[in-house]
Amino acid sequence: MRQRKPIVAGNWKMNKTVAEAIDLATAIKRELGDCKDVDIVLCPPFTALKAVSEAITDTHVDLGAQNMHWEKSGAYTGEVSAEMLRELYCHYVILGHSERRAYFGETDEIVNKKTKAALAANLQPIVCIGETLAERESGRMTEVITTQVRGSLADLSPRELVSSIIAYEPVWAIGTGRTASPEQAQEVHALIRSLLRELADDAVAQSVRIQYGGSVKPANARELFGQPDIDGGLIGGAALEARSFIEIVRGAI
Ligand code: PEP
16 A cells, blocks of 8 residues: 555646636646545646636645745745745745756745745645756766755654655656656665655654656656555656546555
């Protein structure tokens, strides 16, 4: 029996108008609205959060955002706070996605501040980490993952760690069609779990859910999610279409 409940989240990125978002959320909830075996999270762009929140009311499908600021309020043009996301019934927030790290300068320190702010507001952070192809090929994967885990999760209490979700997303596998093999992914997930053990203890390490992300498709989801330390996935491209997302979720059951 699985020790941790799998969690599959769809990261819609900068895609979907409000009308398209409602259509997609409605199609997903029609088939998965009463699924209790997997935590299912939809992460539309900010502009569609309210509409998707309404579309999935009274179902087992949850809402997540793709980013937030660490401050509660203030002169931060263009930003939104954790409290604002909670107001729209978000339960999760993706933090430190590799696109935010690469294009918007997010560092482990910033991700750490956001993670703490999300937890303080009762939002479950989905903290993304992952190495680039150059880092993997130069033999630096372990060092990069270790630095990201320690930096992004610095100073979290055991309880806060257990409320956090980690998404291992090798940058070379995101949107490229190139998936990590189940063995490659499992190796890094086991490394992340051992780092959690160092940050807290074995009970905490065994409780934290670690998602895999990077070109997950219906055809490879079940094998990836079947690895002992892989607890579901963070899905990009394949989450934009109801049928493929539904099949991926079923791969986690
Ligand atoms: C992502 O961006 O989080 C992601 C995993 O994308 P894709 O599934 O398209 O590789």
